[in-house]
Amino acid sequence: MTIPRMLRHVRTGTLSVSLSLVTMTATACGTSTAREVDPSTFGFGRTPDAAQLASIDIDVSPNGAGLPAGSGTVAEGAAVYRQKCAVCHGLNGEGVAPSPTLVGRTPAAGHVFANDRKAKQTIGNYWPYATTLFDYVRRAMPHNFPGSLTTAETYGVVAFLLNANGIIDSTATMDAKTLPAVQMPARKFFVNDNRTGGAGFK
Numbered sequence: 001m002t003i004p005r006m007l008r009h010v011r012t013g014t015l016s017v018s019l020s021l022v023t024m025t026a027t028a029c030g031t032s033t034a035r036e037v038d039p040s041t042f043g044f045g046r047t048p049d050a051a052q053l054a055s056i057d058i059d060v061s062p063n064g065a066g067l068p069a070g071s072g073t074v075a076e077g078a079a080v081y082r083q084k085c086a087v088c089h090g091l092n093g094e095g096v097a098p099s100p101t102l103v104g105r106t107p108a109a110g111h112v113f114a115n116d117r118k119a120k121q122t123i124g125n126y127w128p129y130a131t132t133l134f135d136y137v138r139r140a141m142p143h144n145f146p147g148s149l150t151t152a153e154t155y156g157v158v159a160f161l162l163n164a165n166g167i168i169d170s171t172a173t174m175d176a177k178t179l180p181a182v183q184m185p186a187r188k189f190f191v192n193d194n195r196t197g198g199a200g201f202k
């Protein structure tokens, strides 16, 4: 039996039918095995060049691997924030619905999220790594123009947000060396998920 495989494009939601065919073979004992027969080419698209690949190869790991050369200060970031972020996140990071709140160390006492569903998660009380804040902002923000920030703007606006959350000094400069050294207040509340299944697994 031959079944065309349906693929949904993640970003656009459009549905496409690929040329790839799945061949199902009934075996003697009644179970089936699926074997994929992919053609060597789908007849469209082109091989990306090194520059195109580099433009999307921008992931930054929690330990800072992947952070680019460059830097930004809190003051520089304040200007970027006012111009490119405040319209959605509020002048002080308070969030303008439906955009999330970015600034706040509440609840100051600790991590109450398991008991308080309404507590607002912010960079100051929930984000575990400063490095992944850089990664996220660079790839996803501004929401209406993702990928448009320069490296310096990204370091700057991250510095601004860390300072607004009371995590770094107002004179700090963020770069590939200083950013991984920032200790996020919520880091200690995260544990490795080493569950392997069984009764306790939810």
Ligand code: HEC
Binding pocket: 080, 081, 084, 085, 086, 087, 088, 089, 098, 099, 100, 101, 102, 121, 122, 123, 133, 136, 137, 141, 142, 143, 144, 149, 157
């Ligand atoms: C057009 C509105 C808009 C603009 C402009 C915008 N954002 Fe956002 N931002 C959002 C929305 C909406 C989300 C939630 C996205 C989601 O959950 O998928 C978000 C999420 C975020 C988050 C993650 C918050 C969290 O705790 O999950 C950060 C950090 C952030 N934005 C930073 C920025 C920065 C920095 C800028 C400016 C460079 C910016 N945003 C500009 C709308 C915006």
